[in-house]
Amino acid sequence: MHRETKQRTAILKYLNNTKSHPTADIIYDVVKKIIPNISKGTIYRNLNVLKESGQVTRLNIKGTVSRYEIKQASHYHFRCEQCGRVFDIDEPVDKSIDERVAKSTGFKVIRHQLEFRGLCKDCQR
Amino acid sequence: MHRETKQRTAILKYLNNTKSHPTADIIYDVVKKIIPNISKGTIYRNLNVLKESGQVTRLNIKGTVSRYEIKQASHYHFRCEQCGRVFDIDEPVDKSIDERVAKSTGFKVIRHQLEFRGLCKDCQR
DNA sequence: TCAGTAATAGGAACCATTACCATTATTATG
DNA sequence: CATAATAATGGTAATGGTTCCTATTACTGA
16 A cells, blocks of 8 residues: 655655656756655656556656656647657547557557657747 | 668668567667677667668657667557557548647647557457 | 778666665554 | 554665767778
């Protein structure tokens, strides 16, 4: 069973209050201000626990560094290829294509992931 | 300018003749049979060179291990969450959503990437 | 043919993430 | 409340994919 530790609580609290999609490193830096001797392993361990329990989603759509967000209704993302930041997109999610692909391939399609790429406003200058 | 080496040729030849989306490790194992003392660094260096020159595409949609394929017309992928294999999907690519998202966000949208997830035929048993 | 230099092999370095382990802290239960 | 069982922690070592470094090799244009 899962216990409520101040480390886990602090991580969740931060994720609940940000719209950014922080990396483990960013989360570490932020939570370190509250719990100075927290270890990075604790960050990763908790992010994994929270992912398993469905409270957090990991976005590792491209490249090596994973980003995390509080679990929410299925939605799409935009990633800036310059600065790496990730933004939520409020385009309606089309679940019907999953069935269509399932039918045409014979695969069991559980979900799909759609990510737009380009330059965010800041990086267009 | 790019030179034609037997290492580069062997990598390209393999990619041209497979429909799988091999990892650098798999490519290494295969090409090693032809050029036994090839180094893994050469595999990665060439894959990057070929990516820069537009001959090869790197798929690093999820997780840490990249997969590669010969560049082809824009298309979508299915990734089996059990065995990790990647398959091409012949669903038509909808470029119009890029413009729609660009309009609603103010971002410059260059491309989008769509990946289906689930279980391939083999892993459904 | 040959000089200039891109590419190579091999191994070290890098870096995000995970594993390990002795210690600490949470929590169910009596 | 006391306590025992064990989940979680901090610190650090290990892992593994990928890149970097360097002396050497081998393409290629002239």
